[in-house]
Amino acid sequence: xxxxxxxxxxxxxLKGVRDFIRGSLKPHGVADIEIxxxxxxxxxxxxxxxxxAHHCNPDDLFELNIHIENGAPIVFELIDDGTVxxxxxxxxxxxxxxxxxxxxxGLGIRLVxxxxxxxxxxxxxxxxxxxxxxxxxxx
Amino acid sequence: MIHIKRMQxxxxxxxxxxxxxxxxxxxxxxxxxxxxxxxGYTKILVDCGALEYISSAGLGVFMSYIEExxxxxxxxxLFGMNEKVxxxxxxxxLNELLKIGKDxxxxxxxxx
Numbered sequence: 001x002x003x004x005x006x007x008x009x010x011x012x013x014l015k016g017v018r019d020f021i022r023g024s025l026k027p028h029g030v031a032d033i034e035i036x037x038x039x040x041x042x043x044x045x046x047x048x049x050x051x052x053a054h055h056c057n058p059d060d061l062f063e064l065n066i067h068i069e070n071g072a073p074i075v076f077e078l079i080d081d082g083t084v085x086x087x088x089x090x091x092x093x094x095x096x097x098x099x100x101x102x103x104x105x106g107l108g109i110r111l112v113x114x115x116x117x118x119x120x121x122x123x124x125x126x127x128x129x130x131x132x133x134x135x136x137x138x139x
Numbered sequence: 140m141i142h143i144k145r146m147q148x149x150x151x152x153x154x155x156x157x158x159x160x161x162x163x164x165x166x167x168x169x170x171x172x173x174x175x176x177x178x179g180y181t182k183i184l185v186d187c188g189a190l191e192y193i194s195s196a197g198l199g200v201f202m203s204y205i206e207e208x209x210x211x212x213x214x215x216x217l218f219g220m221n222e223k224v225x226x227x228x229x230x231x232x233l234n235e236l237l238k239i240g241k242d243x244x245x246x247x248x249x250x251x
Contacts, residue, residue, distance in 0.1 A: 011161070011162045011163040012163050014161045014162060014163060014194075015140065015159065015161070015163075018159075018161075018192070032223065033222065033223060033226060036192075036223040036226065036227070037226070037230070039192075040194060040195070040227060040230075043161060043162075043194045044194065044195050047161065047162040047194070047196070050162075051162065095202075095231070095232065095233075095236065098199075098202055099202055099203075099205045099206055099236070100206060107195040107198050107199050107202065107231060108195040108196075110231060111195050111230060111231060114230055114231075115230065
């Protein structure tokens with residue numbers, strides 16, 4: 001099954017994104033704790049996209065697609081036309097560096113990489129597609 | 140959307156977080172902690188009993204105070220987290236870096 005959500009790049013819209021993800025995964029019997037981890041990773045990816053690629057411009061839209069089938073890993077796609085920030089290119093900072101430098105960011109990349117199985121980037125017809133893949137246990 | 144309430148008990152400042160903390164609201168958590176420190180509290184309890192969600196932006200706020208609090212001998216204990224919120228802290232190993240109590244009673248013992 002496919003779920004699609006189109007949203008403007010205002011960080012005020014993150015709550016709606018989270019509700020969309022929860023609402024899409026819940027009927028497929030994904031465990032609550034797994035849903036909460038997926039929500040956390042996608043919240044991070046979406047807020048990065050909104051803030052860094054679109055400077056929180058609410059008129060810039062991006063699309064979040066969820067493909068879910070029983071027995072197969074779930075595929076999440078973030079589609080936009082902004083600057084690509086490939087998190088695979090960045091090594092996550094060590095926790096003690098984050099503490100020492102009082103960085104309020106930096107935790108996010110670590111989080112996404114520890115939750116998702118795979119993160120891929122693709123360019124197609126002038127659009128960026130970031131694909132996040134996650135194997136879940138269906139109840 | 141987050142609501143933050145503050146109250147004082149036995150010389151400790153209790154900051155209660157109600158709702159969800161994400162990139163749009165983490166600044167409010169930061170301001171609440173800064174205010175508590177600014178008012179001279181050295182024992183800060185963060186009540187997470189009604190905290191439904193916290194993103195990395197919120198986790199980053201707690202992380203950013205670890206060193207300053209150690210230097211200034213300010214004690215902060217978080218307590219009352221639900222299972223999902225507790226899991227968020229443990230994915231990154233922050234449960235090892237921050238002091239986290241089960242409930243208010245235990246949190247008070249931890250800052251005593």
